[in-house]
Amino acid sequence: MDKQAIFDDLKKQILTLQLQPGIALDEASLCKRYEISRTPLREILRALAAEGCVDIVNNRGAYVSSMSHKVLRDFFLTAPMIYSAIGRLAAQNANAQQLAEIRVIQEKFRAAIDSGLSVDMVYWNQRFHASMGEMAENPYLKPSYDRLLIDHARISQTFYRPRDPELAKRMYSALDHHDEMIAAIEAGDGQRVVDLIIEHWELSRDLIEYFVNPDPLAFEMAAATS
Amino acid sequence: MDKQAIFDDLKKQILTLQLQPGIALDEASLCKRYEISRTPLREILRALAAEGCVDIVNNRGAYVSSMSHKVLRDFFLTAPMIYSAIGRLAAQNANAQQLAEIRVIQEKFRAAIDSGLSVDMVYWNQRFHASMGEMAENPYLKPSYDRLLIDHARISQTFYRPRDPELAKRMYSALDHHDEMIAAIEAGDGQRVVDLIIEHWELSRDLIEYFVNPDPLAFEMAAATS
DNA sequence: GTTCGAATAATTGTATACAATACTTATACA
DNA sequence: TGTATAAGTATTGTATACAATTATTCGAAC
Numbered sequence: 001m002d003k004q005a006i007f008d009d010l011k012k013q014i015l016t017l018q019l020q021p022g023i024a025l026d027e028a029s030l031c032k033r034y035e036i037s038r039t040p041l042r043e044i045l046r047a048l049a050a051e052g053c054v055d056i057v058n059n060r061g062a063y064v065s066s067m068s069h070k071v072l073r074d075f076f077l078t079a080p081m082i083y084s085a086i087g088r089l090a091a092q093n094a095n096a097q098q099l100a101e102i103r104v105i106q107e108k109f110r111a112a113i114d115s116g117l118s119v120d121m122v123y124w125n126q127r128f129h130a131s132m133g134e135m136a137e138n139p140y141l142k143p144s145y146d147r148l149l150i151d152h153a154r155i156s157q158t159f160y161r162p163r164d165p166e167l168a169k170r171m172y173s174a175l176d177h178h179d180e181m182i183a184a185i186e187a188g189d190g191q192r193v194v195d196l197i198i199e200h201w202e203l204s205r206d207l208i209e210y211f212v213n214p215d216p217l218a219f220e221m222a223a224a225t226s
Numbered sequence: 227m228d229k230q231a232i233f234d235d236l237k238k239q240i241l242t243l244q245l246q247p248g249i250a251l252d253e254a255s256l257c258k259r260y261e262i263s264r265t266p267l268r269e270i271l272r273a274l275a276a277e278g279c280v281d282i283v284n285n286r287g288a289y290v291s292s293m294s295h296k297v298l299r300d301f302f303l304t305a306p307m308i309y310s311a312i313g314r315l316a317a318q319n320a321n322a323q324q325l326a327e328i329r330v331i332q333e334k335f336r337a338a339i340d341s342g343l344s345v346d347m348v349y350w351n352q353r354f355h356a357s358m359g360e361m362a363e364n365p366y367l368k369p370s371y372d373r374l375l376i377d378h379a380r381i382s383q384t385f386y387r388p389r390d391p392e393l394a395k396r397m398y399s400a401l402d403h404h405d406e407m408i409a410a411i412e413a414g415d416g417q418r419v420v421d422l423i424i425e426h427w428e429l430s431r432d433l434i435e436y437f438v439n440p441d442p443l444a445f446e447m448a449a450a451t452s
Numbered sequence: 453g454t455t456c457g458a459a460t461a462a463t464t465g466t467a468t469a470c471a472a473t474a475c476t477t478a479t480a481c482a
Numbered sequence: 483t484g485t486a487t488a489a490g491t492a493t494t495g496t497a498t499a500c501a502a503t504t505a506t507t508c509g510a511a512c
Contacts, residue, residue: 028462043269050273059504060464078366140308268494286474
């Protein structure tokens with residue numbers, strides 16, 4: 001397993017919550033597990049920190065980046081703007097090879113949904129959107145976009161309940177959005193991509209809000225009667 | 227000189243073009259110069275790479291990140307959006323301590339303009355805008371914003387001509403914008419901050435365009451007569 | 453029983469030696 | 483003279499030992 005593979009492995013575990021937010025990443029045990037020495041491992045941890053997966057505290061090691069309430073708020077504030085911008089640029093700049101790649105990823109995502117494995121769903125969904133980020137090819141937006149995707153994956157998973165049939169239905173809606181996005185990107189229709197991304201975003205947002213605040217009306221009524 | 231100080235020193239040299247884009251950053255000579263061993267120096271270089279100051283190529287070392295034509299285009303495309311968003315958030319979130327800090331920075335910028343030292347102007351201007359980024363306190367926008375600021379500093383400096391009196395005048399306009407931005411942030415007037423940032427941006431953009439393409443009409447005429 | 457502090461253990465940070473890779477130069481051959 | 487190849491040099495990547503810092507444990511005093 002080379003450095004890049006270890007980096008990818010850790011990132012995947014973080015965004016699928018197999019490594020939970022806030023957990024300490026001890027150097028010695030990771031070295032043992034991946035069979036490398038501390039020097040390259042530390043570089044990997046710092047690379048993950050640069051992407052926002054990991055927080056490093058001086059003399060106190062690395063931790064999977066936490067998900068505070070403020071983070072959630074900033075996330076909802078920022079994501080639509082960056083996602084839209086990336087979508088428009090992707091439609092303008094995508095080349096044939098990138099389109100071929102995203103189609104492969106989309107099929108993996110489809111298979112993950114059919115199989116019902118939530119970890120795979122989260123992972124391939126993330127790969128789909130990361131692939132759009134590559135297409136946009138804008139070095140200034142990319143770092144923010146990647147950061148948003150990491151937390152989007154983790155936030156979604158936090159509230160995901162595999163038993164809920166409503167969620168399964170929505171997964172297929174997301175899959176349809178992806179198909180339509182690919183078509184719009186191929187057609188170079190930036191506005192259509194943006195519209196789809198907004199629709200896609202609202203699906204995701206509603207899903208999360210549903211779990212964060214399942215019945216806001218009940219709260220209002222309780223307050224009124226107190 | 228501790229690690230943070232060395233990081234700051236290198237970053238300052240990069241954004242003031244004392245270290246020019248594309249130049250190789252040899253580990254051995256930097257170690258000698260800063261009197262540290264290669265391990266911490268490599269971490270510094272990787273931290274700079276994470277901010278977009280430096281590009282690292284496998285087995286071939288670190289280079290000051292280059293400024294291609296594409297970069298310039300992406301920059302003009304992206305900066306207004308991110309700058310506006312940061313400005314609005316800064317007005318919403320700034321606290322008293324941050325306002326005190328930005329005032330100190332603004333005075334250093336004023337002194338730099340009065341002294342006519344372009345390196346200091348670029349540096350303190352950058353620090354002013356970075357300070358606004360801190361106020362915005364949005365972890366998703368920050369990485370993109372910081373990246374934009376690095377190249378903004380370098381692009382401005384590329385086209386700066388200290389002898390041109392027109393430029394000196396514009397510097398004082400920029401200074402006034404900054405003063406007004408501080409006032410608007412203190413008043414919590416997000417829209418006013420955004421308006422000022424757009425005005426400020428256009429000043430900067432016009433300045434750069436003036437040097438990139440000093441007389442577009444002449445070009446048109448030459449084409450017409452060919 | 454609790455709290456404070458010192459000793460000890462564990463963990464991170466740095467220096468340095470060695471390994472692997474890339475670059476340069478010199479020489480042979482066309 | 484130009485090119486290709488090989489030896490040698492320089493530079494980056496990794497492992498490991500040591501230093502510095504932080505965390506834990508144990509014991510003593512209150």
